[in-house]
Amino acid sequence: MTFETLLKGRWKLLHKIGQGGFGEIYCVYDLDTQQKAAVKMERIDRNKRALRLEIAVLRKLQNSRFSAKFICCGRNQVHNYLIMELLGSNLSSLRKKQPQRRFSLATTLKLGIQMISSIEDVHEVGFIHRDIKASNFSLRIPKNMKTRNPIKPAYCCIIDFGLARKYINSEGKLREPREEVGFRGTARYASTNSHEGKELSRRDDLWSLLYLFVEFLEGSLPWERLKEKEEIYKIKKKFTNISMCNGLPEEFALFYKHIESLEYEDKPDYQYLRRLLNTTYKRYGYDVNTKYDWEIPQEDLQIIRKSPSVTKSFDSQIALTGTTNDQSRSQGKKLVSAFSKEYIGEIEKMNNIVFPKSPKSKRSKSKSKSQNSQKREKKNNNQKKSLLGDIVNNKDSSFDEKTNNVREINEFEKMMKMINGDEKTDTSSSLSDDIGKCCCVIF
Numbered sequence: 001m002t003f004e005t006l007l008k009g010r011w012k013l014l015h016k017i018g019q020g021g022f023g024e025i026y027c028v029y030d031l032d033t034q035q036k037a038a039v040k041m042e043r044i045d046r047n048k049r050a051l052r053l054e055i056a057v058l059r060k061l062q063n064s065r066f067s068a069k070f071i072c073c074g075r076n077q078v079h080n081y082l083i084m085e086l087l088g089s090n091l092s093s094l095r096k097k098q099p100q101r102r103f104s105l106a107t108t109l110k111l112g113i114q115m116i117s118s119i120e121d122v123h124e125v126g127f128i129h130r131d132i133k134a135s136n137f138s139l140r141i142p143k144n145m146k147t148r149n150p151i152k153p154a155y156c157c158i159i160d161f162g163l164a165r166k167y168i169n170s171e172g173k174l175r176e177p178r179e180e181v182g183f184r185g186t187a188r189y190a191s192t193n194s195h196e197g198k199e200l201s202r203r204d205d206l207w208s209l210l211y212l213f214v215e216f217l218e219g220s221l222p223w224e225r226l227k228e229k230e231e232i233y234k235i236k237k238k239f240t241n242i243s244m245c246n247g248l249p250e251e252f253a254l255f256y257k258h259i260e261s262l263e264y265e266d267k268p269d270y271q272y273l274r275r276l277l278n279t280t281y282k283r284y285g286y287d288v289n290t291k292y293d294w295e296i297p298q299e300d301l302q303i304i305r306k307s308p309s310v311t312k313s314f315d316s317q318i319a320l321t322g323t324t325n326d327q328s329r330s331q332g333k334k335l336v337s338a339f340s341k342e343y344i345g346e347i348e349k350m351n352n353i354v355f356p357k358s359p360k361s362k363r364s365k366s367k368s369k370s371q372n373s374q375k376r377e378k379k380n381n382n383q384k385k386s387l388l389g390d391i392v393n394n395k396d397s398s399f400d401e402k403t404n405n406v407r408e409i410n411e412f413e414k415m416m417k418m419i420n421g422d423e424k425t426d427t428s429s430s431l432s433d434d435i436g437k438c439c440c441v442i443f
């Protein structure tokens with residue numbers, strides 16, 4: 001290492017825990033208190049300096065439950081550095097470790113409520129974060145939550161203020177928006193205002209948060225595979241409307257409506273947004289005992305891992321928590337991922353490409369069938385099964401008498417041909433496959 005490994009003669013550098021565009025994060029050991037901490041280091045010779053701003057914001061946030069504790073800052077020959085409370089995993093890496101890379105509804109809501117509060121606290125001290133994304137939220141290590149202070153520190157903390165901007169002046173008044181502003185933030189989560197070079201305000205942090213919720217619940221964002229800002233913008237623009245909340249509990253649409261109604265100067269109603277998530281949480285039967293996904297034992301997680309959508313994750317939570325509320329169960333069924341399918345099609349169209357279909361998309365396709373069509377399919381399959389039974393038992397029965405469905409007749413004729421050896425059996429449409437499908441539906 002090119003820098004001294006003992007900072008201020010007290011903090012010993014242990015190992016690297018993070019790397020971002022602005023600096024490197026290391027775990028350090030405090031020789032005085034024998035506690036671990038985190039240090040963010042920024043090279044002095046860097047053109048862009050962000051650490052100073054970061055330190056300023058972090059210091060202002062010291063009364064917030066949702067911020068890492070500031071310890072000290074300093075500088076050596078090579079680096080400026082900030083020493084702060086050591087936090088745990090960030091939400092991006094946690095999500096990626098979950099089955100299908102998504103959080104359950106319960107975990108999303110629990111985190112979401114804290115994330116709203118953490119953003120509110122940043123706004124309260126006069127800054128907009130401008131880079132809201134999952135890797136900028138980290139969990140507090142549980143032992144750091146023990147405190148004599150009556151206000152218990154929160155579990156989820158907001159970090160990284162390198163792109164923050166003051167939106168109020170020294171008199172506490174809103175700063176005039178600039179005419180033209182360069183893009184700020186991370187393309188995947190940036191609001192459309194940011195793509196359009198507009199001055200960002202409090203509402204834009206919440207737009208990014210809404211994208212994050214969709215990503216948490218769906219496992220990805222519709223523009224996930226796009227790299228170019230302009231392309232991401234085109235898709236966002238097309239779909240940044242209420243339909244992005246399709247398949248999510250209706251409170252997310254209300255969340256959407258609220259932030260959509262906000263102008264540059266408006267203060268968001270954070271309390272209302274928290275209440276929305278809290279209402280969803282209760283409506284689905286979750287309570288204080290509902291665990292975060294990473295607290296659920298591996299064997300129980302297997303149930304969730306098998307599930308193709310949020311609906312199933314939700315059902316698994318019910319199974320795990322023992323809640324048998326029929327109403328909330330049926331509401332949970334509404335949580336289907338119509339959203340992603342719609343977007344993937346659009347991205348393919350715009351870019352003239354076809355993404356390989358994953359098993360998941362096939363599953364969600366079948367899942368999106370309405371109950372009626374599922375019933376119809378079951379009835380048809382029953383007919384098919386009884387017909388097959390008739391064939392096997394050599395009963396004299398004509399398919400026309402059983403059903404008028406032309407598709408079924410075609411399938412039946414195909415089967416007859418195969419039985420009579422007129423048509424080659426292939427893996428895509430074999431009689432055994434058809435029988436297999438019938439069995440799947442019936443058993």
Ligand SMILES: Nc1ncnc2c1ncn2[C@@H]1O[C@H](COP(=O)(O)OP(=O)(O)OP(=O)(O)O)[C@@H](O)[C@H]1O
Pocket residue numbers: 017018019020021022023024025038040068084085086087088089090131135136138159160161162
């Ligand atoms: N106090 C902390 N304790 C533990 N880990 C931390 C701490 N601060 C940051 N990290 C980890 O380091 C990663 C990068 O930190 P941070 O986002 O502050 O750096 P950055 O250079 O601004 O990153 P980016 O360019 O991605 O915005 C975080 O995602 C987090 O996992």
